[in-house]
């Protein structure tokens with residue numbers, strides 16, 4: 164944990180306060196800056212445990228059965244294929260041997276497929292991918308699509324901007340809606356009936372972005388197969404649309420999905436896919452109550468008592484940052500859940516708390532190569548990171564010089580407080596730089612207008628707060644600036660990931676005061692990346708050599 168501006172709030176809103184006393188916490192996702200921030204202070208100690216969600220851990224019970232089923236899996240290169248180090252609940256290191264019995268055929272996953280046709284997708288979906296301009300799958304898509312199509316529960320972890328959304332959408336669209344595979348008798352007719360897939364995202368903007376990605380593939384005639392259920396929008400209109408259009412896929416924020424479900428207007432008992440996008444955020448305290456309802460009411464959990472003929476749902480959890488708390492949760496929610504990364508699929512049981520996905524692990528671990536690997540897995544490899552020391556009153560001017568020095572065209576600047584954020588926009592505009600603010604205090608229309616202007620290049624600098632840090636996909640963004648420090652390495656990774664998307668170049672500059680430099684050093688250590696000091700002189704970025 165680095166800077167702890169929200170620690171006091173954390174104590175005030177701690178576990179002892181019933182979440183019913185925080186009515187807006189999960190309902191107004193976008194508008195609850197301070198409260199959302201609180202839970203993010205310590206996500207790894209994750210307030211959301213299995214028991215807090217009312218589930219017993221099925222892991223120990225089923226461990227033997229699972230181990231029996233696992234055959235040849237692509238375990239990380241650090242570990243031999245048959246032996247994987249794990250840490251038992253008593254903290255003692257153990258060596259597990261996975262028995263070879265039933266093939267999961269994971270080794271046949273085309274990890275770097277050259278085209279989508281190698282992934283076992285239906286012809287109509289392949290056509291739509293082509294029309295939408297998607298020709299070559301990314302590594303994480305190559306690994307995830309066949310794995311999910313084989314029926315596995317998965318945790319997808321791969322760096323920001325690597326295409327995780329399509330990695331889970333494609334297998335869903337292969338089995339749900341009008342683009343799905345033909346059945347054994349050759350029929351592919353899509354009959355509107357039940358909701359087959361529920362996709363949950365922590366913010367309205369991210370939810371809408373996912374809806375647009377689905378719509379792109381469905382095409383204009385089948386647009387209504389997907390329905391948004393995000394907070395802030397008119398609820399009764401959403402309920403009417405559910406009744407009228409009978410969508411097969413719904414995408415929404417936890418509060419709104421839980422609300423409509425509790426009102427009996429969302430029937431998800433036979434749902435086949437549950438996706439938790441930005442799962443580490445969704446498992447935070449703010450969303451606890453709503454996530455509890457969703458996890459209980461969407462489909463039938465693998466391993467739960469069978470409800471008649473309803474098949475178990477596939478649970479898909481996704482994030483660039485997967486702390487061990489997520490691995491723990493996923494192990495008991497899923498049946499034989501697998502961790503899917505670019506070029507790697509492994510059983511979750513093989514992941515230890517000090518394993519490569521645990522970006523939150525403090526720097527006490529001795530294995531620096533492991534840390535480096537963790538950072539590389541959540542941060543796009545092409546990103547360049549710098550920090551620049553400036554006095555508080557000169558920060559905005561330093562930002563302006565930074566933008567000019569790098570000739571950045573599309574910049575996202577992160578700040579922690581709305582008032583200072585507005586001041587920064589004012590100062591930038593006064594200096595002739597087109598800037599706009601984006602935060603939860605703005606109305607829905609103002610937010611979407613600003614975002615549109617930023618995406619189409621009318622706004623050069625978008626000054627925003629933590630709520631834009633996750634998921635926001637603006638391909639052209641070439642510079643991210645931290646005008647205020649992020650709370651921890653997870654927040655740094657998600658903020659940084661707004662640039663350098665899908666292999667593009669990107670720069671991240673953290674502007675801090677002298678006494679804050681130690682925080683940057685700590686981030687550098689935790690993430691295993693160099694964040695050298697720099698200054699902006701004569702219209703150039705100059706790296707300062709350190710002893």
Ligand SMILES: Nc1ncnc2c1ncn2[C@@H]1O[C@H](COP(=O)(O)OP(=O)(O)OP(=O)(O)O)[C@@H](O)[C@H]1O
Pocket residue numbers: 296297298299300301304321322323324325326327328329482483633634635636638660661664665
């Ligand atoms: N195979 C592909 N070919 C071309 N573009 C792609 C492909 N897959 C995804 N994209 C595009 O890449 C961009 C980033 O994808 P996406 O938002 O899914 O990344 P992500 O890994 O979920 O990022 P984050 O962790 O920040 O949410 C999107 O604009 C998406 O449309």
